[in-house]
Amino acid sequence: MNRVLSSLHRRLASVYLLIVFFALWQIVPSAGFVNATYLTPLFRVIREIPIVGYFNLATDVLISLKRVAIGFLISTAAALPLGFVLAGALPKLAKFLNPLLLFLSQIPPFILFPVFVIIFGVGESGIVTVIIWSAVWPILFNTISGINMVDPLLVKCARSMCADKLTIFLEVVLPSSLPSIMTGMRSGLTLCFLMLIGAETMGANSGMGWEINMAQRMAVIPRIYLMALIVAVVGLAINYLFEWIERTLITWKEAERDALA
Amino acid sequence: MSENKISIENACKYFYGKERRGAASKFVAIRNVSLDVREGELLSIVGPSGCGKSTLLDLLAGLEPLSDGAIYIDGGKVTGPDLRRGIVLQGYALFPWRTVRENVEFGLEIKDAEKKEMKETSQHFIKLVGLEDFADKYPHELSGGMRQRVALARALAYGPEILLMDEPFAAVDAQTRETLQEELLHIWEETRKTIIFITHSIDEAIFLSDRVAVMTSSPGSIKSILSVDIERPRNSDRATAEFSSLRREIWSLLQNDAARGDEIEQEYCGEKAV
Known part of the structure; x- marks a missing residue:
């Protein structure tokens, strides 16, 4: 019995705090410690779901996810090859461009949103551009640093076995820098999602961010909390999915860290 | 000469x-x-x-x-x-994402050896350095001496x-x-x-x-x-x-x-x- 309990405890240890958090969310406002108008109790928030409508919520989530997917794919497709070329073939150019790239990467995409709208028009393209702008930098920088950190000994070893440049890139450089690239992609994806919600509140007529904006305008406070909850759950889900992909792709990474410790 | x-x-x-x-x-x-x-x-x-x-x-x-x-x-x-010429470098230089066998087969892959021949050759050299029980392990799972043996087997495998x-x-x-x-x-x-x-x-x-x-x-x-x-x-x-x-x-x-x-x-x- 004790053993069952302790194994249960170990399994739940990471979620205890969440359980407490949700319990407090319900108890604190409903017991009157805080004004329930401003902090809607959890169950009231959940009852908001049928009011918005399951279909509407699902549509919001799917539309937002579609935008994240498009933006993330485009920024990956742009940043990865650019990083490979800059770090692998043109290191001098990379050094030359670095200050400018760092400077640009510090500009929050929202500031540029009006500019994007002027250039790319109102609607989808403006939103997607914001996402691309946010995701491109971490992917690009991590790709470059990943390639710069490839162990020269491994490259030397491959060269000694007559590997040509393409083989060295595919068999040595790419797997060596994969952990760093994946880290960049993961932060890019997280940023994509965060920025998307923001961009949707600014200029969209669908999606989770738009729904939040509408709730704000109509002062439907429970709906704001509900959308925040959904955004957090979807964000976590995306993160878990990516972690899983990372784990299946990089089987050697964790152990390599062990060996260093 | x-x-x-x-x-x-x-x-x-x-x-x-x-x-x-x-x-x-x-x-x-x-x-x-x-x-x-x-x-x-x-x-x-x-x-x-x-x-x-x-x-x-x-x-x-x-x-x-x-x-x-x-x-x-x-x-x-x-x-x-x-x-x-086969080379064994200071510090093993094994590919951490390849198993022992895959490391040993690296040079053979470049040589475009046939699958069957490749497997036989790598098996032979893995056995020669006494690592037949570790063929499917990754380098980080091996001791320093074992890693060195893999590096040697890899250099020998393509027949220098x-x-x-x-x-x-x-x-x-x-x-x-x-x-x-x-x-x-x-x-x-x-x-x-x-x-x-x-x-x-x-x-x-x-x-x-x-x-x-x-x-x-x-x-x-x-x-x-x-x-x-x-x-x-x-x-x-x-x-x-x-x-x-x-x-x-x-x-x-x-x-x-x-x-x-x-x-x-x-x-x-x-x-x-x-």
Whole structure:
């Protein structure tokens, strides 16, 4: 019995705090410690779901996810090859461009949103551009640093076995820098999602961010909390999915860290 | 020349530093190294660290171009990397994302070997270095000595005639080191490869080699070549009179160099902007 309990405890240890958090969310406002108008109790928030409508919520989530997917794919497709070329073939150019790239990467995409709208028009393209702008930098920088950190000994070893440049890139450089690239992609994806919600509140007529904006305008406070909850759950889900992909792709990474410790 | 497997003639290697005050600084890593290695010979190169041993090995491997002189293998000039030479680098240099078998098969993949042949060959060499139970493990799951064996098997797998080894046993503990030395001799006797073995351990050089080349530093050049006429199989306690006198001889060659090395280095610093 004790053993069952302790194994249960170990399994739940990471979620205890969440359980407490949700319990407090319900108890604190409903017991009157805080004004329930401003902090809607959890169950009231959940009852908001049928009011918005399951279909509407699902549509919001799917539309937002579609935008994240498009933006993330485009920024990956742009940043990865650019990083490979800059770090692998043109290191001098990379050094030359670095200050400018760092400077640009510090500009929050929202500031540029009006500019994007002027250039790319109102609607989808403006939103997607914001996402691309946010995701491109971490992917690009991590790709470059990943390639710069490839162990020269491994490259030397491959060269000694007559590997040509393409083989060295595919068999040595790419797997060596994969952990760093994946880290960049993961932060890019997280940023994509965060920025998307923001961009949707600014200029969209669908999606989770738009729904939040509408709730704000109509002062439907429970709906704001509900959308925040959904955004957090979807964000976590995306993160878990990516972690899983990372784990299946990089089987050697964790152990390599062990060996260093 | 025909009986010499490897022939190094007046090999020189310079590295050029950044330009300073209008003139590029030139560093002489190796100056006028000449050395002949016979077919099937095991020759060690001993020297202080930074004497250009590893540079010499890079030249032999064809990984770096010579600044002057030439290296011939079977009478043919070395112009680039070649699968007739296998290399075991300092620090294993195993691919961490490949299993033992996949590491050993790397050179065979480049050679475009057939799947079946590849599997048989890798199996053979994994067995030769005694790792058949670890074929599907990743490098991080192995001890230092095991990783070194994988690196050796990888270099042997694509069938080189010459094995170039750069301080291969420097990173393992003393006990493992002696085991690996004996295993290397065993493999050498079985495969009859020509081996150039770089080390900074005098004992290791004597125990393994037919001849020992002693290198001096800055600029790296060969000071002396000694024959090791100790009968094989050699006594692993390394305490015989012949062994000791050779050890003393090499040691004093290196000592002289160490004393002179400081002078040379100071001189070099003074004339950095040649």
